[in-house]
Amino acid sequence: MDNIFSFQRFFKLLNKHTREHYKAYLISTAVLIGILSLMLGFTAYLGGGSLDVKAQFAYFFIFMFLSGTIFTSMVFADLSDKKRSIPALTLPVSNFERFFVGWVYSYLIFQVIFVTCYLIVDSLVIYLGNVNPNVKNELFSVVEGKNKFMIAFLIYGLLHAIAFLGAVFFEKLHFIKTAFVIFIMLGALQLINVPLISFFFKTNARMQPIFAGVSLQERNDYYFISPTDQSFAVLITMFLAVSIVLWAAAFFKLKEKQV
Numbered sequence: 001m002d003n004i005f006s007f008q009r010f011f012k013l014l015n016k017h018t019r020e021h022y023k024a025y026l027i028s029t030a031v032l033i034g035i036l037s038l039m040l041g042f043t044a045y046l047g048g049g050s051l052d053v054k055a056q057f058a059y060f061f062i063f064m065f066l067s068g069t070i071f072t073s074m075v076f077a078d079l080s081d082k083k084r085s086i087p088a089l090t091l092p093v094s095n096f097e098r099f100f101v102g103w104v105y106s107y108l109i110f111q112v113i114f115v116t117c118y119l120i121v122d123s124l125v126i127y128l129g130n131v132n133p134n135v136k137n138e139l140f141s142v143v144e145g146k147n148k149f150m151i152a153f154l155i156y157g158l159l160h161a162i163a164f165l166g167a168v169f170f171e172k173l174h175f176i177k178t179a180f181v182i183f184i185m186l187g188a189l190q191l192i193n194v195p196l197i198s199f200f201f202k203t204n205a206r207m208q209p210i211f212a213g214v215s216l217q218e219r220n221d222y223y224f225i226s227p228t229d230q231s232f233a234v235l236i237t238m239f240l241a242v243s244i245v246l247w248a249a250a251f252f253k254l255k256e257k258q259v
Contacts, residue, residue: 003094010097017101029113032067036121039063041128049129049137056122056140061152064114065159072106072163073175076254095255102167103247107160111153154239161246168253 040059044051091098119139126137159182166178 004096005094005100006097009093010100013091013093013097013101014104016091017105028071029117032063032114033117033121036063036118037125040121040125044125044129044137049132049135051122051125051129051137053138053140057148060118060122060140061148063118064111064152064156067114068106068110068156069159069163069178070175071110072160073167073178075102075106075164076167096251099251099254103164106164107157111156150236154236157243158239158246161243161250165246165250165253168250 036059040051040056043055043059123139126139129135129137162182163175163178166175166181170177
């Protein structure tokens, strides 16, 4: 068991990773705060100080997905450089510990930092907007939007797993190549979605985002079948299963890395 995972080795590796990259991470966090401040502040400025809840949710999801995948795609950047890969791969640690450090930073720690930064910036923008007596902004509620947050974090988990695999699989331009693969896959799924639905329902299907329900057309009549609670449960299970499979694939790909 010690050959696979040791808490002592793991925390030493985590500490080493932190010491070597903390400056870059601090700069990245500052850039994230700056971009969030600019976008949220500019949106509130255009609205006369108003920043509605829908806009807050939208920015939260967009920036979490985008910044998270960019950060994840660079978490194994050392392995792409021959000079830096030699000391990284010759450390007396297991592949699982090396994998787990990257996973903890890019998945767990990133989400904590992102949510903290977003709430701070969002709260500040709302506070400044409420200085105007004609404006009454409200901070988006995690409790009221728990379903949205659950779906968002599931999607982020899947995107993280894809980006994590891309970070190990591709030697250079990790984010660009991974994003290209994602767009190709989503495009292919969207293209086959309509003919598959038409085949199963024996009628004309209309273009609809995948997993968002079924839209059908029968002559001049239009029908929409929304997902049930059971279908959402299946979707959640599928997202989790695919994410785990991709994380496992990233681990086994990492094991193939050699000096």
